[in-house]
Amino acid sequence: MTERIGFIGLGIMGKPMAKHLLAAGYPLTVRDLFPSPVDELVEAGAARGESAAGVAAVSDVVITMLPDTPDVEAALFGEGGVAEGVTRGSLVIDMSSIAPVPTRRFAERLAAQGATMLDAPVSGGEKGAIEAALSIMVGGPDDAFERALPIFQKMGKNIVHVGPSGAGQVTKACNQLVVASTIEAVAEALVLAAKAGVDPAKVREALLGGFASSRILEVHGQRILDGSFAPGFRVRLHRKDARIIIDTAAELGVPVPGFAPVAEALQRLIDADRGDLDHSALVTLIEDGAGVEARA
Amino acid sequence: MTERIGFIGLGIMGKPMAKHLLAAGYPLTVRDLFPSPVDELVEAGAARGESAAGVAAVSDVVITMLPDTPDVEAALFGEGGVAEGVTRGSLVIDMSSIAPVPTRRFAERLAAQGATMLDAPVSGGEKGAIEAALSIMVGGPDDAFERALPIFQKMGKNIVHVGPSGAGQVTKACNQLVVASTIEAVAEALVLAAKAGVDPAKVREALLGGFASSRILEVHGQRILDGSFAPGFRVRLHRKDARIIIDTAAELGVPVPGFAPVAEALQRLIDADRGDLDHSALVTLIEDGAGVEARA
Numbered sequence: 001m002t003e004r005i006g007f008i009g010l011g012i013m014g015k016p017m018a019k020h021l022l023a024a025g026y027p028l029t030v031r032d033l034f035p036s037p038v039d040e041l042v043e044a045g046a047a048r049g050e051s052a053a054g055v056a057a058v059s060d061v062v063i064t065m066l067p068d069t070p071d072v073e074a075a076l077f078g079e080g081g082v083a084e085g086v087t088r089g090s091l092v093i094d095m096s097s098i099a100p101v102p103t104r105r106f107a108e109r110l111a112a113q114g115a116t117m118l119d120a121p122v123s124g125g126e127k128g129a130i131e132a133a134l135s136i137m138v139g140g141p142d143d144a145f146e147r148a149l150p151i152f153q154k155m156g157k158n159i160v161h162v163g164p165s166g167a168g169q170v171t172k173a174c175n176q177l178v179v180a181s182t183i184e185a186v187a188e189a190l191v192l193a194a195k196a197g198v199d200p201a202k203v204r205e206a207l208l209g210g211f212a213s214s215r216i217l218e219v220h221g222q223r224i225l226d227g228s229f230a231p232g233f234r235v236r237l238h239r240k241d242a243r244i245i246i247d248t249a250a251e252l253g254v255p256v257p258g259f260a261p262v263a264e265a266l267q268r269l270i271d272a273d274r275g276d277l278d279h280s281a282l283v284t285l286i287e288d289g290a291g292v293e294a295r296a
Numbered sequence: 297m298t299e300r301i302g303f304i305g306l307g308i309m310g311k312p313m314a315k316h317l318l319a320a321g322y323p324l325t326v327r328d329l330f331p332s333p334v335d336e337l338v339e340a341g342a343a344r345g346e347s348a349a350g351v352a353a354v355s356d357v358v359i360t361m362l363p364d365t366p367d368v369e370a371a372l373f374g375e376g377g378v379a380e381g382v383t384r385g386s387l388v389i390d391m392s393s394i395a396p397v398p399t400r401r402f403a404e405r406l407a408a409q410g411a412t413m414l415d416a417p418v419s420g421g422e423k424g425a426i427e428a429a430l431s432i433m434v435g436g437p438d439d440a441f442e443r444a445l446p447i448f449q450k451m452g453k454n455i456v457h458v459g460p461s462g463a464g465q466v467t468k469a470c471n472q473l474v475v476a477s478t479i480e481a482v483a484e485a486l487v488l489a490a491k492a493g494v495d496p497a498k499v500r501e502a503l504l505g506g507f508a509s510s511r512i513l514e515v516h517g518q519r520i521l522d523g524s525f526a527p528g529f530r531v532r533l534h535r536k537d538a539r540i541i542i543d544t545a546a547e548l549g550v551p552v553p554g555f556a557p558v559a560e561a562l563q564r565l566i567d568a569d570r571g572d573l574d575h576s577a578l579v580t581l582i583e584d585g586a587g588v589e590a591r592a
Contacts, residue, residue: 100492123506123507124506135502135505135506137502139494158505158506160498160501160502160505162494162495162498162499162502163493163494163495163498164493166492166493166494167492167493167494167498170488170489170492170493170494170499171489171494171498171499171502171503173488174485174486174488174489174499174503174508175485175502175503175506175507175508177481177484177485177488178478178481178482178485178503178508178510178513179507179508181477181478181480181481181484181554182474182477182478182481182508182510184477184553184554185473185474185477185478185481185554185555186474188473188477188545188550188551188552188554188555189470189471189473189474190470191550192466192469192470192473192541192544192545192548192550192552193466193467193470195548195549195550196396196462196463196466196544196548197459197460197462197463197466198435198458198459198462198463198466198467199458199459202456202458202459202463202467203458203466203467203470205456206431206433206456206458206467206471207467207470207471207474209431209454209456210419210420210431210454210471210511211419211471211475211511211512211515212470212471212474212475212478212511212512213510213511214474214478214509214510214511214512214513215506215507215508215509215510216507216508216510217474217510219507245488248488248492249484249488252488252491252492253491253585254484254487254488254491254582254585255484255581255582255585256484256488256582257480257557257558257560257561258477258480258481258484258554258557258558258561259481259484260557261553261554261556261557262553262554264553265553265554285551286550286551286552289549289550289551
């Protein structure tokens with residue numbers, strides 16, 4: 001039996017993801033607050049959902065791909081939300097990147113209605129979405145993961161079932177913590193080299209041969225050398241993820257002294273009108289000398 | 297003509313490095329403040345130097361491998377130091393990890409006597425020294441680098457001429473900045489995962505597939521999962537490097553807001569009697585909840 005899929009949230013990421021599902025032959029009902037991506041999908045063969053509840057009512061699987069935690073909460077539990085349309089056996093897959101703790105509450109509320117929820121945030125950006133090459137980090141029950149896997153495989157490549165409900169969002173948060181902190185470290189090192197009169201390109205090369213080597217040094221290190229900050233992944237979005245990380249760490253009592261100043265730097269970039277640059281623009285604050293004073 | 301080599305500083309790193317040079321057939325004169333490693337090298341065929349000046353007087357190339365900037369300054373310019381023994385054409389190679397700015401001054405002072413200096417700090421630790429597999433980051437003039445290269449090749453594998461005098465030490469500082477900051481990021485992420493009830497081993501695996509991937513996540517991430525903190529590279533030594541980084545950044549006016557709290561954390565580890573653990577023990581502060589409060 002081919003699952004009927006509902007897709008809520010046709011933004012930069014959601015639209016190409018939904019198109020892959022349509023192209024794979026899934027009966028698809030779509031919804032977005034803006035009419036134009038909905039029209040585009042409807043022309044391609046999807047049905048138009050009049051409300052989130054309406055989408056859920058005609059779908060076996062409902063996927064949400066929305067900007068932030070409150071958006072997902074509203075789509076699921078607001079008036080006319082998904083929760084009003086699900087039935088026993090419905091599968092809800094939230095592929096947004098949102099906070100882990102609320103995610104678990106959402107899953108429990110849906111479970112009370114007999115529906116199952118997976119959290120399945122992605123990385124890989126617009127390019128990964130268009131090329132169906134996203135990394136997908138999945139939290140939730142085994143059987144729900146098995147059920148969703150063929151659907152994930154239409155949108156992504158590196159698909160990992162990390163653990164129970166919330167585990168996908170936790171993994172995404174960990175990923176975004178490491179990525180931002182590593183960009184900051186590479187940026188500080190390359191500016192230090194340059195200000196010390198040493199060619200930062202040679203430093204990057206030398207460092208790639210040892211323990212300092214990383215994908216970030218490779219990719220974002222090169223962007224920093226080139227001064228090329230076309231996104232990639234926008235500062236603004238990483239700042240949203242940073243807030244989730246900081247909040248989650250605070251709730252769990254985990255100190256993040258290394259990450260906290262990086263989260264602040266992302267905010268400073270937004271304040272300086274650089275929110276739509278690639279996150280490797282963290283280096284611009286260091287070049288400006290606009291950071292916290294060196295201390296210790 | 298085979299160069300006569302003098303080797304000053306036969307510690308954990310220096311002793312195996314000197315042995316490789318002896319084994320390669322270089323006439324070798326050695327010196328250390330402790331008699332036992334000197335005796336060991338003399339038994340193996342080296343000559344005993346009675347002072348740093350004496351070592352320099354009978355050598356074409358003098359290598360120093362010492363703990364910190366003041367040790368190198370004393371060995372070079374103290375009473376009975378290398379500077380008193382060098383002649384026109386002498387090559388001094390400092391393979392210690394010390395501060396870049398004083399390194400340049402040392403090179404200038406030696407140049408005034410007709411001697412050339414290279415800075416050539418290494419990474420790879422005791423294991424790399426024993427296996428003659430060190431990474432060597434070299435600063436100084438081209439012709440001096442060419443002259444030293446056959447000697448370096450007896451001790452290391454990944455040998456990079458990064459730039460002029462001081463460039464080797466700058467590169468080493470950059471390396472140590474990125475390594476420490478990345479360990480901190482990985483540690484924060486894996487503790488966050490564990491406290492959120494997600495298997496940190498699975499998170500490490502998932503992250504290795506994307507932009508968060510690094511040699512540190514691979515190697516030190518595994519040490520963190522195993523709780524295995526036998527050095528490796530000691531916290532105490534990384535704290536010394538951290539001071540060099542912080543001082544150099546301050547002198548150059550480069551803000552290092554991401555690295556500064558990591559430098560502080562290394563100091564806190566020493567204060568907590570963990571200075572002789574591997575630097576991946578940064579994770580223990582996060583597990584203790586002993587870090588700065590999450591903020592931003």
